[in-house]
Amino acid sequence: MAVSRFRRGHLSPPEQQQILTQIGTKLLVEVPEDWERVTYFIQSVVDHSSAEVVVEFPDGTSRRESLPAEVFSLTDELRAGMYQEGKGTWFSMRYVISRPGKFNVDFNHDEDPGITFPTSQGFTKDLRYFPREEANIPEWLREKLREEAEGRADQL
Template identity: 30%
Template sequence: MSRESADARQDELFRLIWDAMVEAAPPDWLRLDLMYMSVGDATELTLWGAWHEPELRSLDVPEPVELALQELRSTMYKPGEGTWFAARFYLTAPRQEFVIFDFDNDPAFENPIDPSEWRRDIALYPRDPQFVQKWLRELLT
């Protein structure tokens, strides 16, 4: 896939994710937060929303979102550098979008994942030694 077609596909995936977040929320939402973590075959996905109360409430994640996130993670892979372990999507009304990708830190799954998932992830998205952080190097040995 060329860089241009990969960028176009990423734009489509972003749009799908943002639109699905809005569709999952009630009409009077003020803020939506989606957190996705992925290592190997292990994933965690949560979606929260805020209305007029200050606390966040859990929302059901629309089905196509996880597939879109998995594909987005793959399309963002940089040879030798790897891809991100966690992504956080923030959406505030009326439609201000902000996303953070974490390529370098342990995503701290709620339930610890098997070390084999880290090896699987590195096999799927190889990293040159300078892009393997110390904590990850220790997990892999």
């Protein structure tokens, strides 16, 4: 996430919906026509994201597909724009599109997203950019912040 490009907390619910629709449209342009269900899953902090797109077909098979570059940018804007003062923003999102084009999105604001980072200060930087009040910092995040502060994140 290129933090300098995205403002925090600026998206209204209709604007969030508009970005989600754009994400879905970009995803569907890239997948095979015979898709049955498309799942886009992303885990993110300020300096790092990991994502995957899985397409399921009517015969029960599935395969990973490439993620259009524009989707990362839209997702970064969505994550920053959904920030709530003192509450933070989400760490992961699961976006599922089912035929004929209905979608459902789940945001994870409080559970450990289960990702590892190429930098040792991923969660610390994220909390700096998306501050949370003490009451809104889950215990798993407190532990990640301690690991980073003590230099243990590099050893994991």
